[in-house]
Amino acid sequence: MGFLRAVVSEPGTSDRDRLEFRYALRQYDGLDAVRAMRDDERMSPAIRVQAGTTLVPYDVDDRAAAARVLHAIATDPEVRPVLRRRAVYELAQLGTVGRERATEVLRSLMVDESVSTTVRIRSARTLIEQAPMVRRAAMAVLRGLLDTPDPLLRRKALKAIGLLEPTEAALELVAMARDGLVPAVARVWCAAAVGLSPDVREKAAVAVRAVALAEVVPWQVRRRAAADLARWSELCREEARSVLAG
Numbered sequence: 001m002g003f004l005r006a007v008v009s010e011p012g013t014s015d016r017d018r019l020e021f022r023y024a025l026r027q028y029d030g031l032d033a034v035r036a037m038r039d040d041e042r043m044s045p046a047i048r049v050q051a052g053t054t055l056v057p058y059d060v061d062d063r064a065a066a067a068r069v070l071h072a073i074a075t076d077p078e079v080r081p082v083l084r085r086r087a088v089y090e091l092a093q094l095g096t097v098g099r100e101r102a103t104e105v106l107r108s109l110m111v112d113e114s115v116s117t118t119v120r121i122r123s124a125r126t127l128i129e130q131a132p133m134v135r136r137a138a139m140a141v142l143r144g145l146l147d148t149p150d151p152l153l154r155r156k157a158l159k160a161i162g163l164l165e166p167t168e169a170a171l172e173l174v175a176m177a178r179d180g181l182v183p184a185v186a187r188v189w190c191a192a193a194v195g196l197s198p199d200v201r202e203k204a205a206v207a208v209r210a211v212a213l214a215e216v217v218p219w220q221v222r223r224r225a226a227a228d229l230a231r232w233s234e235l236c237r238e239e240a241r242s243v244l245a246g
Contacts, residue, residue: 125138
């Protein structure tokens with residue numbers, strides 16, 4: 001205990017370690033020091049999120065304080081979007097009211113053009129999974145993001161769309177997988193996203209076969225394509241194995 005208290009008092013100790021050690025000392029020193037870190041607006045948002053979620057099980061007031069802190073961080077445009085999403089996730093764990101407030105924040109994030117496309121896609125996907133009343137709006141946002149130039153982000157958006165419209169998503173993913181203008185690694189990942197669907201498995205196999213046999217493609221990408229081909233196509237299995245054998 002003496003060592004931990006010394007580390008906590010050391011000016012060079014990081015806030016993350018200080019929080020961890022203060023929590024480790026809770027049976028001896030109580031939780032007030034952890035609560036102080038949660039409520040201290042000078043602390044980094046990440047530390048406050050961690051402190052708030054750690055204290056949720058202990059007291060009704062701690063649960064209410066966590067909801068307040070998490071909502072403040074989730075709605076703060078100065079906070080990194082990835083951390084805002086984490087705060088939203090934790091907020092959604094705090095009962096019906098927490099889920100309702102989290103839904104409001106996610107709706108704001110998914111239409112916010114100032115945040116990354118990845119955050120917008122993930123926010124929309126979470127709404128599709130957890131908030132049936134806003135699924136239509138989430139689908140509209142996802143379809144609007146399909147014009148992003150990054151094929152891997154388009155793949156993420158299509159996978160989210162596929163939660164409600166699997167055929168639509170599968171056809172678009174196969175089209176990307178067969179598009180020679182799309183980078184080989186993205187083509188393989190798009191094919192993998194639909195390769196287990198019986199309706200489009202053969203089309204996905206055709207797409208990865210083209211990548212597996214293309215000698216100009218990096219070996220690690222060809223190997224992944226050949227492995228997928230061997231799983232999906234009995235007719236091409238020997239051909240795929242020959243590629244894997246080098």
